[in-house]
Amino acid sequence: MLGPLALLCSLLFPVGLKLEQPALVMVRLPLKPSATLTCKVDSSVSYIHWYRHQEGMAPRRLLYLEMSSSKVERDFPMNADKVNAEKGSDGYSCSLSVLKLRKSDEGVYYCAAWEEHSWIKVFAEGTRLIVTPPDKSPDEDISPKPTVFLPSIAEIKVQKAGTYLCLLEDFFPDIIEIDWQEKDDKTILTSQQGDTMKTKDTYMKFSWLTVTEASLDKEHKCIVKHESDRTKVNQEILFPSIDKGKEDISSVDSPKPFKTTHETNKMLLLATLQLQLTNTSAYYTYVLLLLKSLVYSAITAVCLIGRPALCGNGKSS
Structure with a gap:
């Protein structure tokens, strides 16, 4: 995932730029057909990029937002009716909108930006998007x-x-x-x-x-x-x-x-x-290996005692 990679880069190449995201956004269908994910940076940046990572797949970029002009550039095959981004009124934040929301849109969404005067792209910790299907009641108690x-x-x-x-x-x-x-x-x-x-x-x-x-x-x-x-x-x-x-x-x-x-x-x-x-998983593994060893020992003993027909000596009777 991008999180450990971002951490490794920050350790090897310390940077001052920091990005913050909420840990979780959960949306209930069909009450909310879209989801909004926020990202805030602690200093001025030229662009904010948005990535999505889904289990079993490589992370992929969805779009990036030019902060000075609020222009959005989407990566193929993303369309404006599916994802969009807007600059916050404070000039240091950005929101990603995932539209026409479906269960398949679940994943971890990361915002990222380039550190000024360096070649390091800094990633936030990511926001996990969970889409609750329509068969779950909005009034259902889902607390522990x-x-x-x-x-x-x-x-x-x-x-x-x-x-x-x-x-x-x-x-x-x-x-x-x-x-x-x-x-x-x-x-x-x-x-x-x-x-x-x-x-x-x-x-x-x-x-x-x-x-x-x-x-x-x-x-x-x-x-x-x-x-x-x-x-x-x-x-x-x-x-x-x-x-x-x-x-x-x-x-x-x-x-x-x-x-x-x-x-x-x-x-x-x-x-x-x-x-x-x-x-005790190690204990059971040891027991299985011991039983396997005993079975092989028994077969070997039968062969040595004088029942070569059971052992397959390569000659036909």
């Missing part, structure tokens, strides 16, 4: 739905520590950040993250925090930052202290209702299996 898991008594006794796990489900899109803090502290704690996994048309992800036995009497919270047009503030999921956790879990103040015991146990099992598969 949390389920919490508290430390077990057995883990505390054996490990002298406890693990809080936060499972987030049924969210869209997949851009999400998860942090952990103590309830009354702003310090970000060291936590672990699982992979974001797709489940039909939505996504799920889990994160877990392991704390010492001495910290189990404190309340912790899982802070979720999700790029959704419905979620304007960070979602905070409160985890009670281990003493409070022994009480009825339904009394815990949480943004979302907790699931039933049956559902919780089921999802905890799935999460545990996922963790085991992730952390």
Whole structure:
């Protein structure tokens, strides 16, 4: 992608020009048939270029805008009824419009400009464009739905520590950040993250925090930052202290209702299996190689013991 390339160039050839773009633009069809992506530079430039990168394809330029005259030059086969660019009123920004929007227009859009008096083209971090198809309701809740898991008594006794796990489900899109803090502290704690996994048309992800036995009497919270047009503030999921956790879990103040015991146990099992598969892949690879070696050893032993017909010695009977 262009992002790592731009980073490498900036390290090898430090430049002063900076371009800024929003990380995500999500558009719902058919309510909005077009998308507008913005780009801002911190100094005067002659041209701003726009590129699109789609998975499995090379990045391609769509057009460039001459800032002095506001003239747009489109790359073939782009037409004015599909993409257009305009200079911002401040003279340091530019907006790209993607018209007649379709699902196939999804991708990461980059703006770029040449650093003055140099041959280096500087790229912004890029904006991911997500087009929600018409079959999704505009009123559908696409924010993360949390389920919490508290430390077990057995883990505390054996490990002298406890693990809080936060499972987030049924969210869209997949851009999400998860942090952990103590309830009354702003310090970000060291936590672990699982992979974001797709489940039909939505996504799920889990994160877990392991704390010492001495910290189990404190309340912790899982802070979720999700790029959704419905979620304007960070979602905070409160985890009670281990003493409070022994009480009825339904009394815990949480943004979302907790699931039933049956559902919780089921999802905890799935999460545990996922963790085991992730952390023991090397072990299973070793087991497969060992079994393969045993099979070859058995075949060799049969051949040596005196059953050449099974081994194919090249002679017909």
